[in-house]
Amino acid sequence: MGLEHRRQTIKAQREQLINELETVYMDAFERIGQLDLGEGAVARLTQLMLRSREAAITPLQEEIEKPVITTPGQA
Template sequence: MSRDEQIQAMRELREGLMHRLEELYRQAFDQIGEAPLREGAVARLTQLLLRSRDGAITPLQEEIEQPLITHAPETRDPA
């Protein structure tokens, strides 16, 4: 497998994981909304879930958005 193919495969895996996590969190939010909880409990649980989601998905997203550096930048001779 070439380097470009490996990079593409990793990107596809990360994107797939992100989609699966998004669906899981959507289901969890639906569960919270249907649970017989008081407003304060729902708010606290929702906040925890939002923090969890951010911690799980943001690193995957940041990795996808990082530019790929394929070679060292050119250096100029100060002379």
Template sequence: MAREDQRRASRELRENLIAQLEELYGEAFEQLTTQNLGEGAIARLTQLLLRSREAAITPLQEEIEAPLITRPPST
């Protein structure tokens, strides 16, 4: 597989993974609203989910947005 094809496939894989994670976290947030938990428990779980989502998705997004350096700058 050519280098450009590998980059494209890798990017698509990361984008698909982000979409799957977004869906998973969305479902988890929806489940919180259907549980008969107190406000404090819901707040704590919501905070944990937000932190977990951030930790899972941000590195994937940063890699997608990272500049591609193919050769050193000319002098």
């Protein structure tokens, strides 16, 4: 497997994981909206979930967007 093919495979896996995480979080937000927890509890839980989502997805996105720097002789 060539270097470019490996990069594309890894990128695709990261993108797939981001999509799966987005789905998990959207489902959780929808469930929270249907619960009778009171506004304060919903707000706190939503804020916690947003922080969790950000921590889970941002590193994956940053790695995808990172410029590719190669050195001679890499394979």
